[in-house]
Amino acid sequence: xxAKLSVLVVEDEALLLFSVxxxxxxxxxxxxxxxxxxxxxxxxRENPNLDVMFTDVDMPGSMDGIGLSHAVRxxxxxxxxxxxxxxxxxxxxxLPQGALFFS
Numbered sequence: 001x002x003a004k005l006s007v008l009v010v011e012d013e014a015l016l017l018f019s020v021x022x023x024x025x026x027x028x029x030x031x032x033x034x035x036x037x038x039x040x041x042x043x044x045r046e047n048p049n050l051d052v053m054f055t056d057v058d059m060p061g062s063m064d065g066i067g068l069s070h071a072v073r074x075x076x077x078x079x080x081x082x083x084x085x086x087x088x089x090x091x092x093x094x095l096p097q098g099a100l101f102f103s
Contacts, residue, residue, distance in 0.1 A: 004029060007050070008043055008047075008053045009033050009034070009054050009055075010056060012058075020054065037063045044076055048076060050076070051080060052082065056083075057085035058087055066090055069083055069096050082101075083095060
């Protein structure tokens with residue numbers, strides 16, 4: 001049996017976080033949750049073999065989703081990165097190499 005892919009969902013709005021996390025669990029993913037970049041980096045340190053990070057752009061704390069994406073690309077290069085936002089659309093050059101954006 002193949003190993004489950006693990007996904008870190010980073011979203012400061014609780015209902016969105018729970019909704020996305022539940023949908024991913026229903027699809028068979030192993031899901032971790034974080035409400036901001038600081039929590040996300042802590043989860044990454046504790047689980048360095050995560051496969052995917054799915055992050056919102058706009059969130060409170062020490063950095064937004066774009067900054068978090070660059071930190072993850074630097075310290076955890078194999079992690080696939082998906083960035084999303086319903087409010088802003090970053091320029092492609094603002095995202096780390098290989099990251100995908102979905103509005």
